[in-house]
Amino acid sequence: MARITENTKNEVREIVYSFFAEECEVDRSQINDNTNIIKDLDGDSLMFLELIEIFKKKYTLDIELKVIGKYAVKNPVATIGELIDMQLLIIEHEKRLLELEK
Amino acid sequence: MKKVVVTGMGMISSLGLDLETNWANLISGKSGVKKITRFDTGDLSTQIAAEVSPEFEEFSRAYVKKRAASQMTRVTRMCLVAAKMAVTDSGIDFKNEDKTRCSVVIGVVNTGNSSVEKDTTTQNTVFKAMTNSMPAWISLEYQLQGPNFAVNTACASSAYAISMGCDLIRTNQADIVLVGGADSIINPEEIRGFNALYALSVANDPPEKASRPFSKDRDGFVIGEGAGVLVLESEPHALARKARIRAEIAGHALTSEGYNIMAPMGDGVGMARTMEAALRNSGVTPAEVGYINAHGTSTELNDRYETMAIKRVFGELARHVPVSSTKSMLGHTIGAAGAMEGIITVLSLQSGILPPTINYDNPDPDLDLDYIPNKAREKDIQAAISNSFGFGGHNATLVFKKYPT
Numbered sequence: 130m131a132r133i134t135e136n137t138k139n140e141v142r143e144i145v146y147s148f149f150a151e152e153c154e155v156d157r158s159q160i161n162d163n164t165n166i167i168k169d170l171d172g173d174s175l176m177f178l179e180l181i182e183i184f185k186k187k188y189t190l191d192i193e194l195k196v197i198g199k200y201a202v203k204n205p206v207a208t209i210g211e212l213i214d215m216q217l218l219i220i221e222h223e224k225r226l227l228e229l230e231k
Numbered sequence: 232m233k234k235v236v237v238t239g240m241g242m243i244s245s246l247g248l249d250l251e252t253n254w255a256n257l258i259s260g261k262s263g264v265k266k267i268t269r270f271d272t273g274d275l276s277t278q279i280a281a282e283v284s285p286e287f288e289e290f291s292r293a294y295v296k297k298r299a300a301s302q303m304t305r306v307t308r309m310c311l312v313a314a315k316m317a318v319t320d321s322g323i324d325f326k327n328e329d330k331t332r333c334s335v336v337i338g339v340v341n342t343g344n345s346s347v348e349k350d351t352t353t354q355n356t357v358f359k360a361m362t363n364s365m366p367a368w369i370s371l372e373y374q375l376q377g378p379n380f381a382v383n384t385a386c387a388s389s390a391y392a393i394s395m396g397c398d399l400i401r402t403n404q405a406d407i408v409l410v411g412g413a414d415s416i417i418n419p420e421e422i423r424g425f426n427a428l429y430a431l432s433v434a435n436d437p438p439e440k441a442s443r444p445f446s447k448d449r450d451g452f453v454i455g456e457g458a459g460v461l462v463l464e465s466e467p468h469a470l471a472r473k474a475r476i477r478a479e480i481a482g483h484a485l486t487s488e489g490y491n492i493m494a495p496m497g498d499g500v501g502m503a504r505t506m507e508a509a510l511r512n513s514g515v516t517p518a519e520v521g522y523i524n525a526h527g528t529s530t531e532l533n534d535r536y537e538t539m540a541i542k543r544v545f546g547e548l549a550r551h552v553p554v555s556s557t558k559s560m561l562g563h564t565i566g567a568a569g570a571m572e573g574i575i576t577v578l579s580l581q582s583g584i585l586p587p588t589i590n591y592d593n594p595d596p597d598l599d600l601d602y603i604p605n606k607a608r609e610k611d612i613q614a615a616i617s618n619s620f621g622f623g624g625h626n627a628t629l630v631f632k633k634y635p636t
Contacts, residue, residue, distance in 0.1 A: 152298045173298070 131188065133221050138213075141184070141220070145213050148180060162210030177201070177212065184216055192223045200226050235397045236634060238474045239321025239462030240574045241313040241411075244561050245281035245455055248290050249316060254578050257586045258607040262439035262560050264453050269347050270419060277431045279438040280417045281455035281562030283309065302358040303368065306343035306456070310365040310413035311372065313458035318373070321462040322474060323407065325373045334377035334405040335366040336396045337460075338388025338412030340566035345418035369409055369460075377405045383566070385621030386526070388412050389459065390569025390629055394483040396463045406468040411460030414566035422454070428493065430530060442563075443590035444527035444556035445534050445598045452528040455562025459570035461577075478577040479632040481614065482513025488624030494532055499540030501626055502526075502618065506544045509616060509628035517545045520552055521612025522585050524576045526620045527556020528563055537618065538598045553610065555603040559589040569619040573629055576617045580633045583611045 131137075150157040153170040166172040181197060184190060197219060206212045219226060242249070245263025246256040256263070263281040272278035287309065291300070294312040303311070314335075318325075325333065344359040358364060363381045370379045378399060384391045389412025396408035416425075425431045432451040434441040442453040469476055486508060488501035495501060510517065525537055534556075542549040557575050564571055579585050584607050591604035612633065619627045 154297050171296070171298075176298075 164209045234466035235400045235480045237477045239317040241316030242459045244457035260589045264438045276426045278435045302355045304343045304359045306415045309458035313460040314369045317460040331376045332406040333375040334408040335369045335379045336392040337366040338392040339381040343415040347418045384625035387619040387621035387625040387627045388566040390619035390627035408463045411570035412567040413458030415456030444529040447593045447595040449529045453562040455564040476634045481630045481632040484508035486626045499536035502540035503543040505626040505628045513630035519614045522615040523554040524572045524617040525556045526618040555588045572617045
């Protein structure tokens with residue numbers, strides 16, 4: 130279980146904001162934590178998977194995609210802020226993510 | 232049964248990235264065939280093709296968002312760009328339309344997801360390979376909700392797509408249908424495969440002289456690539472929105488030869504049956520046909536049998552009907568050919584200019600029709616047909632009529 134520091138939070142936020150600005154071809158200043166990924170950015174669900182792969186590599190995470198999938202079904206994300214929070218939970222809890230629901 | 236009209240068209244080919252440039256080059260008799268640039272052809276017998284300009288990459292960015300583009304092959308992007316240009320040309324604003332009455336039918340032989348697509352990743356391989364991806368992306372662009380599918384009948388695919396779209400309107404299942412096709416088989420695997428069948432020209436030098444339909448020294452087809460999309464509408468729908476109508480699709484025929492996986496039926500019997508059925512379906516007589524856009528592949532058998540088929544259908548009139556093969560300039564664009572040639576036929580009706588068969592320098596004495604040799608011709612015509620014949624015996628003929636202005 131990783132400890133989430135301010136530095137980690139800032140890193141994750143930076144990666145997520147940069148990713149959506151680049152992929153959706155929008156100015157970074159137009160994105161905030163309340164930005165809706167589908168409605169405001171014309172994003173898609175695959176972006177979530179791509180970000181997970183980025184974070185799995187960056188933090189050498191021990192978690193299977195199906196675990197994240199099960200968690201995401203019960204805890205769907207719509208905004209950039211919600212996505213960042215979920216990524217932080219994944220980094221913090223890795224394969225024990227589902228234990229959060231017990 | 233509702234009349235079907237063409238109200239928009241978009242085209243991308245080796246001769247241009249828009250409709251106007253394509254048409255200007257076609258009636259100038261310009262060839263799009265060059266040495267292949269996208270990969271090393273050193274060990275291939277055929278080293279030429281009609282490639283779309285590399286400028287397409289930059290050009291397409293104005294039409295396709297980066298995110299979506301990364302999930303498409305280059306050919307799929309061509310299809311989407313051609314579709315968007317066709318919609319713009321039609322003046323349709325889908326915000327004003329009942330989207331459940333708007334459809335897409337695209338001829339797709341393959342999506343061009345070959346070794347030449349260097350940026351394929353594991354994550355988007357499926358999207359790039361899905362043969363339904365082209366109609367899917369078009370429907371996603373405009374959120375269209377009517378019937379939406381791909382059709383594959385080899386080289387006749389997009390002529391079939393036009394026919395299916397026409398029937399969706401005729402049978403009142405749709406008001407608007409985007410029809411067409413896109414294709415590229417310019418990759419080492421396909422070239423080796425077609426070379427093994429002795430189907431491709433190996434006249435590599437000079438490239439622009441290689442595609443020579445109906446000539447005595449023709450030695451096979453030259454591969455082309457690109458996309459063509461047409462907007463079809465019911466006549467009442469087009470009139471209600473005061474659309475510019477480019478032409479009427481008077482009818483069509485789809486037939487199967489049930490004969491051979493590659494060769495056409497002897498003496499053009501199957502081709503003739505298709506043209507006859509299309510004329511019957513459209514109520515157009517042979518005497519009314521002022522131009523034939525031939526399948527004209529520049530292969531020994533196709534050109535011979537298509538000529539025989541035209542004689543069979545048109546009888547004494549055959550020698551007086553201008554026939555041309557625009558594959559002499561565009562190469563054979565396979566799944567896109569029927570749509571591109573349909574577009575060219577519509578432009579011929581509208582403009583009164585018939586595009587030529589270029590490289591007609593050494594006539595085959597057995598093939599004695601009027602092939603509009605080398606130079607475009609001015610001729611006011613009222614009806615025209617476009618032929619498409621595919622490997623496997625898939626035949627299609629489309630009949631277009633001039634629409635009164």
